[in-house]
Amino acid sequence: MEIREIIVGAFLGVGCFFVVVASIGVVRFPDFYTRLHPAGKSDTLGQALILSGLMIHEGVSVVSLKLFMIIVLIFIVNPAASHSIAKAAYLAGVEPWKDKEGGRS
Amino acid sequence: MSFLLTALIMFLFWIALSWQFEPLYLISGVASSLLVAYLSHDLFIGQADVRTGVIRLFRFFAYVPWLMWQIVLSNIDVARRTLHPGMPISPTIIRIKNIYRTEMAMVLLANSITLTPGTITIEVNKHEFIIHAVTREAAEGVLMGGMIERVKRIEGGDDV
């Protein structure tokens, strides 16, 4: 067990943790807008960490370059996708869920 | 000018993806990158001149580490709220004024807001950003956190 493999394992583990947390969040949060939060953030970071782990495993090569491109693409595209879904829902008039105190709107 | 620059970037992209150096691959790469550059060079480079674009690109690279740190904080926060049995959330919607001239700055701020703690951009138009925040503290964090000023600094003043 090399030291590099341990680092790769740590990246994969933390990334999987965030991906699972995002999935639990999407199932558990009470309304559509709050569900966007785990989908837009935890999912992005989790996937980026897993792909970074693969990059460290691979070292410097063309494969790493492709993985890096996928990471950049995920960082641009994932928030954009959740934003476009949010905007579509907002324009269609989906009401945000309020807590008992009643959030301002 | 923008045509040749786009063709060059597309060809570098082709080489990075294929990593084959036989003549067949290189010739088809040149052909396809010229075709793509012909079809889309006005979209890819856009209206701003190249020097301004490069300056903004370097400022953007200086912004990325700060953004990464904010993303890590944001994810720990979301994970804590997700796994907390009582689920301490109080959703609210805020509006902030749009002070940017270029579309890239608006895209960057909207993207950064979505990636940082507890806030998501719902709608952007010429006058305002509409933001959904998972807690009131997160909503105040956007206004106080300095992100708006940082993105404005990347965009620059009137001359750049």
Place this chain on the structure above:
Amino acid sequence: MFDAAATVITLAAVLVLYRAIKGPRVYDRALAVNMIGTKTVVLLALIGFIYKRPHFLDIALVYALMNYISTLAFLKYREKGRLD
């Protein structure tokens, strides 16, 4: 190690599938389907490493683009009722 990560991601996709089936609105479903798509990208990359076939990464790159465009196309169709 890679196969364990792939298994965990598949289980997470099953969790999201629950939200895609349950709804209640079409936007929740679109969100869930988009998330499953992005998980598929990571899964493709992991499969490429498990079977030592780096060409899977090209498929993953294209799938990431396709997934985003299909989400946008779905939302546009939903809003306007046509795609032109």
